[in-house]
Amino acid sequence: MNKYSFVARMPDRPGALHRAAEIVKSYSGNIIRIQYDRRIDPATVFFEVAATPETYSRMKDELHAIGYLQESLPTLGFLKFSVYLPHEPGSLFELLTEITGAGANIAYIDFDDRRCDPGRVTISLNVEETAVVNDLLDRLKSRYRLEILEYDTTGEHLDDTVFYVRFAQAVRGVIGTTEDAFLLSFLQDVNHIVQELNSLGQDPRDVFESILLTGRTLKNTTGDSFYADVQRISLTNDVEVFCFQMPGGGNIFLLRAPDETVMIDTGYGIYHEDAVRMFQHYGLGGPEEIRRIYITHADADHCGAGGFFDAEAYTHTGSLEIIRRANRAYGSRSESSILEEVYTTIINLFSQFTPP
Structure with a gap:
């Protein structure tokens, strides 16, 4: 089997x-x-x-x-609105009937007729089709006083109770358009972490928000937003070392001698094009000038751009095995932890991991 x-x-x-x-x-x-x-x-x-x-x-x-198998990840929209109901029996029921009839899913509802605005009902909906929303709003406007508080069709403001769809859409925002089949498979890995975090008494939503922040930071510090702290040190009359401290973490060292340029660590793959432009700005030439690359260890911020360079790469055999196994904890006591394995997968995905 x-x-x-x-x-x-x-x-x-x-x-x-x-x-x-x-x-x-x-x-x-x-x-x-x-x-x-x-x-x-x-x-x-x-x-x-x-x-x-x-x-x-x-x-x-x-x-x-029977409709149980999830085979796609549609972009859900979020709608939050208030309506003012007449103070009569059955008015709330009629409103809910309108919403149910439109095929919308209520994520939040707030109503209390003892308040200063007793007829006001505030409702949030998660919806798959904007046409459904527009039709529902037209019907509600014809019957009630209506205030639209939020209307988002990007999926960025979904209620936390649709965690997996929300996370998948956030991943799309970080790495670009991705096939549903890949994301569904990816969510299986994410769910392994959720299961492990629950067993440790941690809230998965907080952990994954932190991981997403890393991905967004990497994406938002490329291109025109790229920057680096640079140190330039003369070792001899003919040899200089450049240290480039990258915005999302990790350093790149270039050792320039008269006959060759050597790189020590490569930074994240997502910064490769920016790094090459930076090298040229400092008179270090293009990537073809780099003849050898030395990798200190196998984390993505140290070796993740190595595959973009046509140069011989050197690293410890243990680091090479970590790269092959795609598990940053390989060889350690936490090697078998699903947290380490899936975290490695996610960071490699966000950082465009391309090792030598």
Whole structure:
């Protein structure tokens, strides 16, 4: 039997998870990992199953047929608005009927008729289709006094309870347009970290916001926003060393001698083009001038641009193995931690990791 993974997007009703497990069982599949936490995402469930290729295909077909199989990551929109209801029985029910009829999903609602504005109801919606939103707003405007507080179609202001979709859209913003199939596979890795963080009593949302901040910082310090602190030291009459301290972390050292230029550490891959322009600005020539590269260790900010240079690269065999295994903790006591492995994957993705 082979191991397969899939993401289920299930309705928030009793028995939904049982139904998915029943389908897996009906095709002699064995669930070997499952993770669900409604505190951060009430509808997304991650499965790993052992099954034969034939039975897994049939299993997926049935999950797809009932709408449980998540195969795409649509860009969700966010709408927050207030309406003023008449003070009469059934008015809130009629409003909710309008929203439900439009196929919108309520993420937040606030209503209390004892307040100074007793008829005011504030509602947030997560929606997949802007046409649905526009139609709903037109219908509400025809019946109620309406105030639109926020309307975002980029997915940047989604409610925290759609964590995985929100994170996937944030990743798209950092690395550019990405196929849904890749992101769904990537979310499986992310979910492993969520599971581990929960077991450690940490809030995954805080951790991933910090990781996203790293990705955004790298992206936002390239091109016209790139900068570096530079130190230039003469070692002899003929030999100089340049130290370039990069904005997102990591240093690049260039040792220039009359017959060659040697690089020690390369910086992040995402800074490669900016670094080359910087070298030329300081009279160090183009990348073809660099004959040898020495890598001190295998972190992305030290070797992540090595593959862009046509030069011989040297590093410790242990560092080479870390690069090959894509796990920054390889050889350490935390090597088996899924946190280290997936964190390495994410940082390498954000930093355009291209080792020698």
